Amino acid sequence: MENGFIILFGLTMLYLAATSRIISHVRLLVAQGVLLFLICACHFEHQSALNITFLTIETLIVKTIVIPWFLFKVLKKTKANRDVSANIPHFYCLVTASIILLCGFLLPNHFFNSDTMKMISPIYFGVSLATIIISLWLITIKHKIISNVIEFITMENGIFLLSLSVAKEMPVLVNMGVLLDVFIAIYILGLFINEISKEFKDLEVSNLSDLKDYNND
Amino acid sequence: MINTILIFPILACILMALIKKRAFDCLMVNLYAVLHAISTILLAMGIGRDGNIPYFTVDNTNLIFLIILSLVFLMVAIYNNGYVKTLDYSDKKIGHYSFMTIIFVLAMTGTVLSSNLGIAWIFVEATTLSSAYLIYFNKTKHSIEAAWKYVFICSIGIALAFVGIIFLNIAQGNINTLDFAQLYKHANNFDTFWLKMSFVFMLFGFGTKMGLAPVHFWLPDAHSEAPSPISALLSATLLNSAFLVIVRVFKVLDIAQCDYWARIMLLICGFISLFVTAVFVYHIKNYKRMLAYSSIENMGILAIGTALGGAALYAVILHLIGHSLAKASFFLTSGNILELFGTKRIKSISGVIEADKKTGWLWVFSFLAICAFPTSVLFISEFLIVKSMIQNEHYILCALFVLLLTIILWGIAKVTIKMTFGKLSEDKTQIIKENKNKLKFCMFAPQFVMLLIVFVLGVYVPPFLNNIINCAMAGF
Numbered sequence: 001m002e003n004g005f006i007i008l009f010g011l012t013m014l015y016l017a018a019t020s021r022i023i024s025h026v027r028l029l030v031a032q033g034v035l036l037f038l039i040c041a042c043h044f045e046h047q048s049a050l051n052i053t054f055l056t057i058e059t060l061i062v063k064t065i066v067i068p069w070f071l072f073k074v075l076k077k078t079k080a081n082r083d084v085s086a087n088i089p090h091f092y093c094l095v096t097a098s099i100i101l102l103c104g105f106l107l108p109n110h111f112f113n114s115d116t117m118k119m120i121s122p123i124y125f126g127v128s129l130a131t132i133i134i135s136l137w138l139i140t141i142k143h144k145i146i147s148n149v150i151e152f153i154t155m156e157n158g159i160f161l162l163s164l165s166v167a168k169e170m171p172v173l174v175n176m177g178v179l180l181d182v183f184i185a186i187y188i189l190g191l192f193i194n195e196i197s198k199e200f201k202d203l204e205v206s207n208l209s210d211l212k213d214y215n216n217d
Numbered sequence: 218m219i220n221t222i223l224i225f226p227i228l229a230c231i232l233m234a235l236i237k238k239r240a241f242d243c244l245m246v247n248l249y250a251v252l253h254a255i256s257t258i259l260l261a262m263g264i265g266r267d268g269n270i271p272y273f274t275v276d277n278t279n280l281i282f283l284i285i286l287s288l289v290f291l292m293v294a295i296y297n298n299g300y301v302k303t304l305d306y307s308d309k310k311i312g313h314y315s316f317m318t319i320i321f322v323l324a325m326t327g328t329v330l331s332s333n334l335g336i337a338w339i340f341v342e343a344t345t346l347s348s349a350y351l352i353y354f355n356k357t358k359h360s361i362e363a364a365w366k367y368v369f370i371c372s373i374g375i376a377l378a379f380v381g382i383i384f385l386n387i388a389q390g391n392i393n394t395l396d397f398a399q400l401y402k403h404a405n406n407f408d409t410f411w412l413k414m415s416f417v418f419m420l421f422g423f424g425t426k427m428g429l430a431p432v433h434f435w436l437p438d439a440h441s442e443a444p445s446p447i448s449a450l451l452s453a454t455l456l457n458s459a460f461l462v463i464v465r466v467f468k469v470l471d472i473a474q475c476d477y478w479a480r481i482m483l484l485i486c487g488f489i490s491l492f493v494t495a496v497f498v499y500h501i502k503n504y505k506r507m508l509a510y511s512s513i514e515n516m517g518i519l520a521i522g523t524a525l526g527g528a529a530l531y532a533v534i535l536h537l538i539g540h541s542l543a544k545a546s547f548f549l550t551s552g553n554i555l556e557l558f559g560t561k562r563i564k565s566i567s568g569v570i571e572a573d574k575k576t577g578w579l580w581v582f583s584f585l586a587i588c589a590f591p592t593s594v595l596f597i598s599e600f601l602i603v604k605s606m607i608q609n610e611h612y613i614l615c616a617l618f619v620l621l622l623t624i625i626l627w628g629i630a631k632v633t634i635k636m637t638f639g640k641l642s643e644d645k646t647q648i649i650k651e652n653k654n655k656l657k658f659c660m661f662a663p664q665f666v667m668l669l670i671v672f673v674l675g676v677y678v679p680p681f682l683n684n685i686i687n688c689a690m691a692g693f
Contacts (some may be wrong), residue, residue, distance in 0.1 A: 072482065120387060124642045130378065145365075152373065159379055168385050169278070174335030175270075179377065181342040188349055192365050199358055208362040211438045213497050213506065 002042040017097035033064030078197040104130025124165030131158030218265030226323040242315035250294035257287035276331040292663035299657035300591035321347040328458040334395040345371040378422020384415035404472035418583025426459035430490040445552025453545035466660035490517025491621040498628030515540040529576035532601035539594035543586035546664040566640035591677035
């Protein structure tokens, strides 16, 4: 059951790589939030009440509701729709993302032979690393500023999954701080998107390349 | 005392939000700076270290970082009093500026004082978020570009550092801790493969914040677009606090005896930083960007010194002090020049000395301090690093080091001389005369004090400071 959810989580990244409509990317973030909640829920019997509360708030409320809602609002305000002009056609995006995900499934099995690593589940580890790498790679090829923010969030989701894969827990204080920081970061990035859309006529990354040293003036 | 430094700013911010008076906002920044300095002096004397709140501590390693932060903040706060008067923004905006400055310094203090890697991570990210507004303060197209790059690149970097923390957790086996003291205690039992992996991620993660090449891209943009007092804080204190976290993690690897790997990584990053600076300073067009690149260079020197270890560590700490003070002074003086000439382009500036004697000479002496002209303390530190390289028989590295530093020196010297001396163009004389009246006494005094310290430390290191430095070396 748990593995099924993790594989579904991995597949959402392929969807992200293959589609261009930003609104469906935001919907995908909702799906990822729900999946992360379900993955957490498989472990609830082993955890303290405090941790359960925290994980529920983090996944169900922040990741599934608050952040996507905020992004929907930004989308409405800036009227951004499609990220059509990615550097690489979507088909190749899909192929590359699939290869990374496949490596994520296969490679950890070779890594986890030593005894100390028994506490980590290879599938968790592989999928979360693949998610992080796919997100970073997508950030480099997408042209819309808002897509970059969405991929930043999927990267954070991947890191969240990775931290779940370590059987040991971080202190709740650290977890809360991390959540708060990430949330504020996304909030600030969202505000900046609004400012950028006021300042420039479209939300292309290429608008933000004026500051450099070797220009021709 | 630790409580005072960490809780006062929160109270101050609440009060500022309630009162909303320009004079009160400025007063709070000054009050925090003074309280910060007093608390730091008491902590350095060993008073009030007990009864700490959990997760925060003052130990031998972070004391020197705290002292630098305190001193630079005090100087910047003094400068700020004059700087705020030159701005013609609304009271509300100045209020936001003061508010975010206090939060920014609080976040840096939190990073420096934290005794737990997780908490340090949280505060490093908090520095990014609080300074984003300050970089965007002028609300121009360029400042939004700089702020966007800053938040985005640093957030990704810090996220990768978190992956490093998770790997560190994996490396620990059955132990589950992020407390630095506990990490040092158990470091011998850690899995070396995962420890090395975690260091790679943390070096690049926190290195992004520290401004080490090749992950420095946000730095020149952010430093050049921020208001000058904020540039000074960014360069002289923010980069240090990220460096402290790297040093702490490096120590874990040192104890676990897989530090060879870490040293190589630091050395490579250090030399790439020097190389990047040498390439870009050669053709620089904007003097604030030049100072930003010089920060990258100095962070590279710190990384190289840390990698060499041994006697070079003394040099690293001296360099840390010298660079922070000299660079803060350089940035603050660049604020004066920007005020006088109204441009950041090197091409349109000449004859700073003719325009304003004090600014001109501060500019020259800041330059002499940063390029390690004796008796600047940076001369001693760079000399010790070169000596350490020769003693360890790294002759090629030594030659490369000296060569790159010379190119950088030439690049910076060319710009400084061009700007300082020469003839002031006729059409600007009138505007400059008007602008000159805006420069108050408090916009010169801090630089003078900092430069004085830099040049005196090159000849005489007082015994108490020597003691603190020697204690701090144990933490590297």
